[in-house]
Amino acid sequence: MNGDQIFNSINNIQIIIKNHKEEIEKLDQEIGDGDHIFNILRGLDEILNLKEELLDKPVNHIFKQLGMKIMTTVGGSSGALFATLLIGMSKKYSSDLSDLNNLSEMFFEGVQSMKKRGKADVGEKTMLDVLIPVSNNLIELQNETDFEKVANNINNVAKDGMLSTKDIIATKGRASFLGERAKGHIDPGARSSQLAIEAICNQFINK
Amino acid sequence: MKKFVNEVENILTESLTGFGKAHSDIIDVRLSPDFVFRKNKSQNDKVALISGGGSGHEPLHGGFVGYGMLDAACPGQVFSAPTPDQMEAAANEVHKNKGILFIVKNYSGDIMNFEMGADMIEHENQTIIVNDDVAVEDSTFTTGRRGVAGTMIVEKTVGSLAETGALLEDCKIFGDHVNKMTASMGVAFTSCTVPAAGKPTFELSNDEMEFGVGIHGEPGRRREKIKSANQLTDEILETILEDLKPDNNQEVLLHVNGFGGTPLMELYLLFECGQKLLEKKNIKVSRSLVGNYTTSLEMAGGSFTVTKLDADIAKHWDSAVHTPALRWKM
Structure with missing residues (x-):
């Protein structure tokens, strides 16, 4: 793992999020207040601006700085949660492990930190409905050598998680104020998280 | 926009x-x-x-x-x-x-x-x-x-x-x-436009309102046909009083808050409706505040807030x- 790969992934995430801007905005306007997409796009712009400064730095340092940047520029729930994810990931990096082992351990740690910060778990109609199953799946597959297979697996788990938010009555976040009215709507944070994972997985599929 | x-x-x-x-x-x-x-x-x-x-x-x-x-x-x-x-x-x-x-x-x-x-x-x-x-x-x-x-x-x-x-x-x-x-509840007659979005967060037709709305132009508890100010006051204050359970002759602060797009003339009308209703229920409005204090950009609508007063709260x-x-x- 190195700075090039990390920033390449962020680039791909920005492209996929921009391509789905209207959709995410609409999801948020239905059950939230419409700020999610703008917060995400601002965060991506801000961290991509760090590319030159961070490209050659150690991986744990890069993740920590990306987290700090998001923490201080994004705001809202998504800012707090994605910052917590990245800072959590930075703590688990070990230069002795393979990339997939590393990524699994780091992502698991980051998602655990998010659960604590958001006091949320699977089944509450949030981005964690995508991120928790993905982190568990990554741990299971961490010794796999066929990266395309791993990517396909993760992709599917993320999509299932995202779609599962449709029929949940939210108990966390803005959507929880709507009660039954939020039923039938996919959570915008779950959708943007799933798209980010899809962007990363696509780097390993059909290559 | x-x-x-x-x-x-x-x-x-x-x-x-x-x-x-x-x-x-x-x-x-x-x-x-x-x-x-x-x-x-x-x-x-x-x-x-x-x-x-x-x-x-x-x-x-x-x-x-x-x-x-x-x-x-x-x-x-x-x-x-x-x-x-x-x-x-x-x-x-x-x-x-x-x-x-x-x-x-x-x-x-x-x-x-x-x-x-x-x-x-x-x-x-x-x-x-x-x-x-x-x-x-x-x-x-x-x-x-x-x-x-x-x-x-x-x-x-x-x-x-x-x-x-x-x-x-x-x-x-x-x-x-x-x-x-303290307990509050509000109604919105229009949505509002977040500048970065450039368009209203939701659309309401001319005869509709969001009942139990928050302060972010997010949808409320339910969407209904608009009602008279007295009817709205009844429904909102009933919900608030159910929560606060005031005693007979309880002194309260009654705050009518505008969301940003409703004229003061209507907010004072709403205060009049609220004050009359509370008086009928033997609740004494001894402090008041009317105006746009907690807004939601240009959203039209407003909310009632009632605070039960004791000597300390009144003094402060x-x-x-x-x-x-x-x-x-x-």
């Missing part, structure tokens, strides 16, 4: 800068990280009160910085929680050796960012979570009730107590008490205050 704007991304900075200049006798504005703070700091040690939240609710919270109320306020992006470094910078600027009291409206984003801010400071600190909106059912399984127009009543009364040199623990207990004695409501948006007795 028709708004006074130069570049959308500069709205907040330009507005905050203007706010600082317009009230330069009372407050100062610091940018990057953004916060508003009191210009004339207290000579005595006191608990420092810091609030904050998404922008778009003006005058909440920056308009309530000054003597007898807040020491600092941290404005986030429109309807988005501020970032932890804003709370850290504000705390370091305004602390006065008796600890920091954060006043936070009950939204996931605000709570998380204030928690992270509290983790970053060395000063002793406590947090009051305001959740006065009875439109949302409270339960241990949900995020719970929202913080809305009752927040400024907590800020006013706890601000007054802090000014007397009270201890952090006592300010925290009093703030939680005022919050429990009546005491002197000098902020950009609330000023009396000095």
